[in-house]
Amino acid sequence: MAAPETFELLCQHAREAALLDSVAYLLEWDERTLMPHAAGPYRAEQFTLLSALAHQRQTDPRIGEWLQELSDSPLAADPHSDTGATIRELRRKYHKKTKLPQSLVEELARTAILGQQAWDDARRKNDFGSFRPLLEKTIDLKKQQAECLGYEECRYDALLDDYEPAETTSNVARVLAGLREELVPLVAEIAASKRRPKHELLTRRYPEEQQRVFGTEMGKRIGFDFNRGRLDVTVHPFCSTMGPHDCRITTRYHENQFPSAFFGILHEAGHGIYEQGLRPEQFGLPPGEAISLGIHESQSRMWENLVGRSRAFWEHSYPGAQRAFPEALGGVPLDDFYFAINDVRPSLIRVEADEATYNLHILVRFELEQALINDDLPVADLPGAWNEKYRGYLGIEPPDDTQGVLQDIHWSAGLVGYFATYSLGNLYAAQFFQTAQRQLGDLHAMFRRGEFAPLREWLRTNIHEHGRRYTAAQLVQRITGRPLGHADLMADLRGKFAPLYGL
């Protein structure tokens, strides 16, 4: 068969797989937003059928034959062209799917379900011991997974690759260690500062309906397209794409808490703007897909933190916020509000952490999971190691495991290698933003005028439209002219917090 015809068959197959996935995503979105509780068991049957169908398709031996045929064709010659990237990434995906024995895949899935149940119980009872056997099993299975997939330097590489393709442990460790060296002292300086924001003004009454209206308006202004997307309510917010013109974001409202829903909306809208910036005609194919979790997170963190928590953003938006919440904010000066939304303090819980200390929570997890996977730390010693790192990096120690090692669902669900992507997101975001600023001029002056389109368009043409034509590292090098480093993020953090805390 001629290469173009084979390529068409391969693409057709991939598009159908995406079609099937999108049905599962729609069902999942429904489950997490609207589905009545009693519908759960039947929904589980729907998912089981869909995932069996998807697995069959993903491991279809014809894919291997097509890829074999295409490997030497001119279509694969330029790895950064749409056709080259399609062949490269579909090959990568196919190899991953076919390298793992079915028995291991099933064992991982079963252990993830049991693990989450055991974790949930253990967390409620503050009893790490009852979770320990399942975590040991999970770590053991993840090691087997890494051995099956293969790696160059260390087992952890193979697991990281699931979330941050083509990235290496040693490179991430290098960048995060550099960040740690400078961030730990900055956080300690902030903790020692006498200045404190008036946190109370963010816990006044913010009626839910006004939060929805104001959040929707700001989501629209930064560029989330509500014609091709929606905003709904859920318990654990997420962003999900179920078609080239259907991207859904979610949030949760607390009437006595302004930041959670508002910054949550900006965060998810950032993810959504990335999804909406992908080329619709490439939907279901690698050139129409996001690169990695880290790059995805860079988009959400940029809109949430670098834009949404900047003073310039609020010079534009604060009068609207005061109109939306006259009771809570009517008499509050902008400076007080701005300081309050940039409250930095070492705390125990990752998901409640601020922009600066967040990365230290990630460092703890990144270092510990590497140690677990590379046989440097037995699961039994994990709680002690956790507490020791919190003392060292954040200067505080969890009073119990529920507020310590048991707080996150990830490890119980078999998500090992995932945590680093959160901090990578912050690092990518800072480096991209710095470059955008250099190329576009004073971004903060634009935000002050309510102009967000220049940054959004810059992100679209430099990042979104390429899909997976480049790896994350290649994209960073291509856009910013240098490899990923920690300097821009540290400059942002120090630049923002030194004046606020009088450092």
Ligand code: ZN
């Ligand atoms: Zn996110």
